[in-house]
Amino acid sequence: MTTQLKSFDNPVSETPAGKTRYIPQNHRRILCIFPKYSRSFGTFHHAYPLMGVRKVRAFMPPQGILVVAAYLPKEWEIRFIDENVHPAKRADYQWADVVIVSGMHIQRPQINHINQLAHRAGKITVVGGPSVSGCPEYYPDFDILHLGELGDATDQMIEYLDQQRERPKQQIRFETKERLPLSEFPIPAYHLLNINHYFLANIQFSSGCPYRCEFCDIPELYGRSPRMKTPEQILAELDAIRQAGNPGAVYFVDDNFVGDRRALMTLLPHLIDWQKRNGYPVQFACEATLNLAQSPKLLEMMREAYFCTVFCGIETPETEALKSISKTHNLSMPILDAVKVLNSYGMEVVSGIIMGLDTDTSETADRILEFIRLSQIPMLTINLLHALPRTPLWRRLEQEDRLVFEEDRDSNVEFLMPYEQVIDMWRRCITEAYEPEFLYQRFDYNMEHTYPNRIKVPNSPARTSGANIRKGLTMLANILIRVGVFSHYRKTFWKMAYPKLKAGKIEGLIHVGLVGHHLIKFAAECGRGKETASFYSQKLRNSQIKEMVGEGKGV
Numbered sequence: 290m291t292t293q294l295k296s297f298d299n300p301v302s303e304t305p306a307g308k309t310r311y312i313p314q315n316h317r318r319i320l321c322i323f324p325k326y327s328r329s330f331g332t333f334h335h336a337y338p339l340m341g342v343r344k345v346r347a348f349m350p351p352q353g354i355l356v357v358a359a360y361l362p363k364e365w366e367i368r369f370i371d372e373n374v375h376p377a378k379r380a381d382y383q384w385a386d387v388v389i390v391s392g393m394h395i396q397r398p399q400i401n402h403i404n405q406l407a408h409r410a411g412k413i414t415v416v417g418g419p420s421v422s423g424c425p426e427y428y429p430d431f432d433i434l435h436l437g438e439l440g441d442a443t444d445q446m447i448e449y450l451d452q453q454r455e456r457p458k459q460q461i462r463f464e465t466k467e468r469l470p471l472s473e474f475p476i477p478a479y480h481l482l483n484i485n486h487y488f489l490a491n492i493q494f495s496s497g498c499p500y501r502c503e504f505c506d507i508p509e510l511y512g513r514s515p516r517m518k519t520p521e522q523i524l525a526e527l528d529a530i531r532q533a534g535n536p537g538a539v540y541f542v543d544d545n546f547v548g549d550r551r552a553l554m555t556l557l558p559h560l561i562d563w564q565k566r567n568g569y570p571v572q573f574a575c576e577a578t579l580n581l582a583q584s585p586k587l588l589e590m591m592r593e594a595y596f597c598t599v600f601c602g603i604e605t606p607e608t609e610a611l612k613s614i615s616k617t618h619n620l621s622m623p624i625l626d627a628v629k630v631l632n633s634y635g636m637e638v639v640s641g642i643i644m645g646l647d648t649d650t651s652e653t654a655d656r657i658l659e660f661i662r663l664s665q666i667p668m669l670t671i672n673l674l675h676a677l678p679r680t681p682l683w684r685r686l687e688q689e690d691r692l693v694f695e696e697d698r699d700s701n702v703e704f705l706m707p708y709e710q711v712i713d714m715w716r717r718c719i720t721e722a723y724e725p726e727f728l729y730q731r732f733d734y735n736m737e738h739t740y741p742n743r744i745k746v747p748n749s750p751a752r753t754s755g756a757n758i759r760k761g762l763t764m765l766a767n768i769l770i771r772v773g774v775f776s777h778y779r780k781t782f783w784k785m786a787y788p789k790l791k792a793g794k795i796e797g798l799i800h801v802g803l804v805g806h807h808l809i810k811f812a813a814e815c816g817r818g819k820e821t822a823s824f825y826s827q828k829l830r831n832s833q834i835k836e837m838v839g840e841g842k843g844v
């Protein structure tokens with residue numbers, strides 16, 4: 290590495306820039322709640338019981354509301370509850386002056402339910418985050434809507450909460466006109482949570498994406514010119530994450546990690562240096578467009594920084610389909626070649642796949658399964674097309690009168706193919722892709738052809754601490770017993786596991802055992818109709834909120 294590193298011996302502490310500049314006159318107690326989200330392929334919930342001592346209960350810490358919690362005046366008392374870890378109790382609502390909630394569209398029923406509970410306790414309620422920013426009309430009963438990102442609206446909202454104790458008579462909206470530059474964002478309030486409750490940790494370097502895929506709301510919500518944090522901030526956040534627990538892996542949740550390649554070239558040497566100084570305590574993962582495969586310099590640095598997984602929105606292997614959804618950047622080189630290039634830098638590819646596109650035919654399922662076989666990608670999130678508000682897709686379908694608002698459907702899109710046929714194709718793809726034999730065969734390929742391309746990380750104290758070894762042994766024991774003895778696919782498991790055990794490939798075996806178990810179980814549930822065909826589907830979400838209320842988990 291020839292890049293000159295600036296010294297960050299005194300990395301970002303709590304600078305005034307990390308907090309609101311507003312100085313409050315009154316004391317306030319703020320309860321920040323992140324609502325329960327629905328299960329999906331990507332939440333890995335079936336893997337949690339195998340992780341033993343870590344008591345993993347949720348996928349990733351919710352970045353947005355943790356940033357807001359960190360930005361609030363330091364004079365105020367803040368309590369943070371992630372309802373995916375444990376629900377807020379009646380005492381929490383009674384303690385608070387104000388309840389702030391944030392979430393995505395799929396959490397809409399839960400967000401509105403929290404509002405009801407807070408109002409029942411007589412508290413002022415605020416909703417912010419991506420869902421309300423895209424669709425304020427989804428939240429008619431909240432006292433205050435915070436629309437857009439952290440910025441001038443946040444300062445106005447803080448001033449309002451400082452000066453008012455009573456609920457407003459009418460809903461108030463604060464809308465960000467001037468965003469706080471990402472480089473002035475505070476470190477998310479990791480001190481308010483235990484990282485060990487999460488499957489992995491996450492971090493955000495940039496926001497926004499230069500592309501314009503038809504179905505995606507990122508460019509309209511967060512802009513097409515990516516905005517960045519500084520390397521100093523990222524290193525300080527990584528330090529703060531490690532202080533809050535031992536995550537093992539950190540996922541860059543940027544909309545597109547390679548949205549601004551020049552900025553990334555500046556960050557990566559610092560990540561490499563941080564890993565070296567700390568003994569490679571974590572693996573990195575990110576989301577990036579497939580054309581990352583055409584940037585060998587970036588890939589080499591990512592390898593050095595120990596990036597082991599990259600999620601690419603491949604969406605479909607069909608050329609015409611990619612053109613029709615404006616995702617032609619996936620065609621800048623043959624897709625299978627691009628996957629192989631990423632593998633050659635030690636990165637296992639995870640792929641998004643969308644079904645129900647206008648270009649789909651009765652052969653689409655066969656083509657997708659063939660693509661899975663040829664690409665050897667173990668994990669693919671296979672979802673039905675769903676139109677999100679504030680996307681070109683939404684506007685087109687609205688014009689064509691093809692938006693359907695029926696709660697018992699898995700998608701709000703009127704497909705060109707018959708609905709049941711699309712669902713059948715989806716179910717076939719999911720169940721065949723995650724047949725244990727087929728899945729393990731793809732993992733085997735990656736163990737042979739991808740993992741050996743990673744750098745050899747040292748047996749540093751950070752990696753071989755007593756706690757880490759205990760954690761690894763517990764996971765291994767759980768996998769061998771729960772999967773190797775009690776699962777319905779134990780024979781297939783041992784065919785995969787025995788040679789790995791003999792060869793001492795324990796880390797790979799734990800990874801495949803954990804992730805594979807989730808995928809196999811989740812796919813089986815999809816096959817039985819227990820999970821929905823779309824991440825955004827309201828069908829199961831609504832039954833889940835009813836279940837939650839019925840069980841009295843709220844207050």
Ligand code: SF4
Pocket residue numbers: 498499500501502505506507508544545578602
């Ligand atoms: S590349 Fe990804 S983040 Fe960017 S517009 Fe397309 S789907 Fe959205």
